[in-house]
Amino acid sequence: MGTPVQLCITFVLLALSLADEVQLKHDTASKPVRLFTDEDLKRHDGREEGLPIYMAIKGVVFDVTKGKDFYGKDGPYNALVGKDCTRAVAKMSLEPADLTSDTTGLTEEQLQSLESVYEGTYKTKYPIVGYTTMRLLNQDGSPNKDFKPEDQPHFNIRDEF
Ligand code: HEM
Numbered sequence: 046m047g048t049p050v051q052l053c054i055t056f057v058l059l060a061l062s063l064a065d066e067v068q069l070k071h072d073t074a075s076k077p078v079r080l081f082t083d084e085d086l087k088r089h090d091g092r093e094e095g096l097p098i099y100m101a102i103k104g105v106v107f108d109v110t111k112g113k114d115f116y117g118k119d120g121p122y123n124a125l126v127g128k129d130c131t132r133a134v135a136k137m138s139l140e141p142a143d144l145t146s147d148t149t150g151l152t153e154e155q156l157q158s159l160e161s162v163y164e165g166t167y168k169t170k171y172p173i174v175g176y177t178t179m180r181l182l183n184q185d186g187s188p189n190k191d192f193k194p195e196d197q198p199h200f201n202i203r204d205e206f
Pocket residue numbers: 112115122133134136137138139166170
């Protein structure tokens with residue numbers, strides 16, 4: 046039998062290790078992710094004062110509000126927000142036909158450019174707030190079992206739930 050002090054220390058250590066476990070579970074796979082429909086995203090196109098500005102690339106939704114000078118309603122890149130504009134970013138184009146998630150027929154060079162802007166600009170500069178249906182669901186609407194949230198350790202992902 047330990048002394049009351051030893052018992053106390055054991056109890057505190059046990060409580061701390063359990064707390065750690067609970068914390069870890071919450072930080073990893075169990076955290077919910079937000080699913081955006083096209084309509085949800087459209088509301089965040091910079092036109093409605095006070096609403097955050099969202100833009101998706103490869104089905105990943107970024108909060109680009111802090112780049113308001115680029116993306117706000119009078120900004121040069123406002124056409125890119127409120128939607129998934131993967132193709133436009135890959136081609137560095139603002140043509141209406143390119144404002145889509147469709148990557149059909151992109152060249153190797155355009156796909157590489159997309160990766161570098163996605164990793165080097167968006168993932169480092171803007172927090173991820175969710176994913177579009179294209180990323181979370183299969184074509185038939187069933188859940189995509191291979192889905193994994195993107196790693197973005199330098200941001201605290203906002204937990205809206
Ligand atoms: C004459 C043509 C263009 C010029 C002079 C130009 C200039 C610039 C400059 C100076 C920046 C960096 C701003 C900064 O980090 O402070 C920038 C960023 C960017 N540009 Fe352009 N650009 C042009 C055309 C385009 C086009 C056609 C697209 C189409 C997608 C585009 C997409 C972007 C994006 C996505 C960024 C990153 C914005 C951010 O950091 O959030 N640019 N551009």
